[in-house]
Amino acid sequence: MTKGAVLIVGCGDVGSRLAAQLMDADWKVYGLRRSVDRLPKGVIGVPADLFNAQCPAQWPTEQIDYVVYSVAATEHDEAGYQAAYVQALTHTLSWLKQHNQHPKHLLFVSSSGVYVQQSGEWVDENSPAEATRYSGRIMLDAEQLALNSGIPASVVRLTGIYGPGREWLLGQVRKGYRVERDPPLYGNRIHADDAGGLLAFLLEAHRQGKKLDDCYIGVDNEPAPLADVVDWLRGQLGVTQWSDEASVRRAGSKRCSNARARALGWEPRYPSYREGYLAILAGQS
Numbered sequence: 001m002t003k004g005a006v007l008i009v010g011c012g013d014v015g016s017r018l019a020a021q022l023m024d025a026d027w028k029v030y031g032l033r034r035s036v037d038r039l040p041k042g043v044i045g046v047p048a049d050l051f052n053a054q055c056p057a058q059w060p061t062e063q064i065d066y067v068v069y070s071v072a073a074t075e076h077d078e079a080g081y082q083a084a085y086v087q088a089l090t091h092t093l094s095w096l097k098q099h100n101q102h103p104k105h106l107l108f109v110s111s112s113g114v115y116v117q118q119s120g121e122w123v124d125e126n127s128p129a130e131a132t133r134y135s136g137r138i139m140l141d142a143e144q145l146a147l148n149s150g151i152p153a154s155v156v157r158l159t160g161i162y163g164p165g166r167e168w169l170l171g172q173v174r175k176g177y178r179v180e181r182d183p184p185l186y187g188n189r190i191h192a193d194d195a196g197g198l199l200a201f202l203l204e205a206h207r208q209g210k211k212l213d214d215c216y217i218g219v220d221n222e223p224a225p226l227a228d229v230v231d232w233l234r235g236q237l238g239v240t241q242w243s244d245e246a247s248v249r250r251a252g253s254k255r256c257s258n259a260r261a262r263a264l265g266w267e268p269r270y271p272s273y274r275e276g277y278l279a280i281l282a283g284q285s
Contacts, residue, residue: 002028003207007064007103009092010050010071011039014109014161017196018068019043025200030060050088055095064101066203067092069146070109078134085142093149105206106153107199108146110139112188112217114157117254120186124257125157125215147214156199158218159256162273163192164280173233176243184225188256190218191270191279201266216261222272223255229273236281
């Protein structure tokens, strides 16, 4: 007896980690993506082109209890974002309607990029989301599409995802990456396993009858100045040289809070960058 059927639309890295955790907890999982041969074992593949309005031939016919929309744009321009987050979500909602499927809840995976605070202030779900760049603006439009879809929905704004295969910062530190210290550039991150884990936690919470808010931020417990993270990684990697290039300055500096998710009972497996990067480095040895 399964807990229910979950359709993960855009079952890539985070979606696959979510799928694995759900299957371990006795959920039935459908994974929709272009190449289903890359899905974790046990996931029922739904090959689909999300940019094509025609319903996929192998769309599930049974009742879908939950939908997780976790799509990544393949083209990182305005048209690409519009296609991945608004057009493709519109298609997905249409396909559910065509099959008279009424999910109990929809989770839309969004981004903390909708926030433009840049003075190191704390940000939570009630903070103004006033993105000016097209990526953030389109994500806000897609969030509204999900929240007004007629299906009860929550938006999950993930911060910077890192983990195996997402090791850009490690590569930069090995090259002697410099970063400005003053003012501190606060960064926010979540391990890919915790990103999947938060989504799984929210589905289980809803299944158990808990009321979900319309928005959650996915982040670890310790937003940290980038210079502190770089210093710690240099120590772990034994890097002593510094790059000759000028300091790299990232745009924006904010501290995202996970208090709302933790109040519901969620705890990240990797509470800070230290535990997360130690696990990555252990896997590399």
